[in-house]
Amino acid sequence: MRKREPRVILSFPATVDAMSMESYSAAHGVPGRLIPLPTAISAGCGMCWCAPITDREAVERAARDAGLRVSGVHEMML
Amino acid sequence: MIYLDNAATTLHKPPQVIEAVAEAMRSSGNPARGAHGSSLQASRTVYGARAKIAALFHCPRPDHVVFTSNVTEALNTAINGLIRPGDHVITTDLEHNSVLRPLYRLAAERDVALDFVPADRRGNLDYAMFSQLMRPNTRAIVCTHASNLTGNLVDLRQVSAAARAGGALLIVDAAQTAGCLPIDMEALGIDVLCFTGHKGLMGPQGTGGLCVRAGVEIAPLKVGGTGVQSYSPTQPAEYPTRLEAGTLNAHGIAGLSAAVDYLNEIGIPAIHEKETALMRRFLRGVRDIPGVTVYGDFSGDRAAIVALNIRDYDSGEVSDALAQDYGIATRPGAHCAPRMHRALGTEQQGAVRFSFSWYNTEAETDQAIRAVRELAEE
Structure with missing residues (x-):
């Protein structure tokens, strides 16, 4: 497996918010990418936004500025 | 077609x-x-x-x-x-x-x-x-x-x-x-x-x-x-x-x-302009043909549709003749709009609907006018 590093994870209640996060981040240079939702957050399926922990503030701000519905903000080793 | x-x-x-x-x-x-x-x-x-x-x-x-x-x-x-x-x-x-x-x-x-x-x-x-x-x-x-x-x-x-x-x-x-x-x-x-x-x-x-x-x-x-x-x-x-x-x-x-x-x-306004221009061209060509009845109100803005009947001919027969003899696709019958047909008094006869799109042409429209005229003269 890959070496784990500290990450910030934003989870969303609907896929459309995750896709909106990706679109907004691409347009505004926000770091991160979409990944499958870790089971530690939810055993369900779905996707979330993952970025280095050092970018937490920028990622949370982007979600706010984009008007997204966010289910949770998590820090974990991934 | x-x-x-x-x-x-x-x-x-x-x-x-x-x-x-x-x-x-x-x-x-x-x-x-x-x-x-x-x-x-x-x-x-x-x-x-x-x-x-x-x-x-x-x-x-x-x-x-x-x-x-x-x-x-x-x-x-x-x-x-x-x-x-x-x-x-x-x-x-x-x-x-x-x-x-x-x-x-x-x-x-x-x-x-x-x-x-x-x-x-x-x-x-x-x-x-x-x-x-x-x-x-x-x-x-x-x-x-x-x-x-x-x-x-x-x-x-x-x-x-x-x-x-x-x-x-x-x-x-x-x-x-x-x-x-x-x-x-x-x-x-x-x-x-x-x-x-x-x-x-x-x-x-x-x-x-x-x-x-x-x-x-x-x-x-x-x-x-x-x-x-x-x-x-x-x-x-x-x-x-x-x-x-x-x-x-x-x-x-x-x-x-x-x-x-x-x-x-x-641009949707350009599409609407072309479609309604074709519809009005068709309307001008058919509305005064003896035996043709056109339905609807054409006084204002509208969708690019003209519904008509020829004499008391069955609308299905007219549509079939248009398809078989002229290669023109139209829709006859009730159009899933039963109350509208009752309001127009066409419940029994139905109507033949001509509806235009961005891809239609004036030449096609004129051919449809000629077809309606010939069918009305038969």
Whole structure:
């Protein structure tokens, strides 16, 4: 497996918010990418936004500025 | 073949629509069902289409654009998901069975009361009646934006004003106008706009949807897999997922997305101008032919539809003669609009509907005029 590093994870209640996060981040240079939702957050399926922990503030701000519905903000080793 | 049945579906699609569907079928995974490349590609396509549809219809939030398989499913979703037992609903004689049958079923099964704003012999509505029919328990006005039989437009500003004054929701069937006329659901005060992708929008069949004003809470028509909140026993509450159980038609939505790009490139006002110019050219050519009866009101803006009969000929026979002898595709019969036919007095004869699209030409229109003239002279 890959070496784990500290990450910030934003989870969303609907896929459309995750896709909106990706679109907004691409347009505004926000770091991160979409990944499958870790089971530690939810055993369900779905996707979330993952970025280095050092970018937490920028990622949370982007979600706010984009008007997204966010289910949770998590820090974990991934 | 000269295709003049565009109110049923547009036959000629922009080439980029066909290519977009083919490319999606070659490369798209299941949208919202994973984060690998092909699934993400499908999710991006669907998200892009939501954003384009939202912009096209002035729906403030892309996440309130819900995809369905057609406008009938969209209307069923809105009607069944908003109207409760004991509610009252106002609708019109202009409606298609996609509105009428869901409402008739609610009247039979949920004790929903219905009132109809009648159409006159030219297919027009008396707008004062919307307010007159309003009751304290009126939940919604459900009405078309344009008759699929006559092409008459409904003045949604007047209907919307009545709905607002009465505290009712406005659900609009835009089957005949989406892609053909500019629609601004915010400016028009529309709460739920239902559209199909395969007519004026020139996308693939199997696409459609509804745009929902924020704050309008529609109960799901169907529930099931969503790709999110999988351990919840209930359907997620968030739009659009709450109304999108099961795998979306991402291949078709890719085509619809390309179609919207094409429409934006040309501009819907330009499309409307060309389509209505062809319709009026046809009207001028046929309306004074002895034995021809044209239905509808042509005094103002309208959809590019002309419905007519020749003498007392069966409309099916006329349409068949047009197809077999002239290679012209039209639609005869009842057009799933029983109340409109009763209002026009054409319940027995039906009517022959000619409907025009961006891809039709003046030469085709003139051939259709000559065909009607020859059939009327027989």
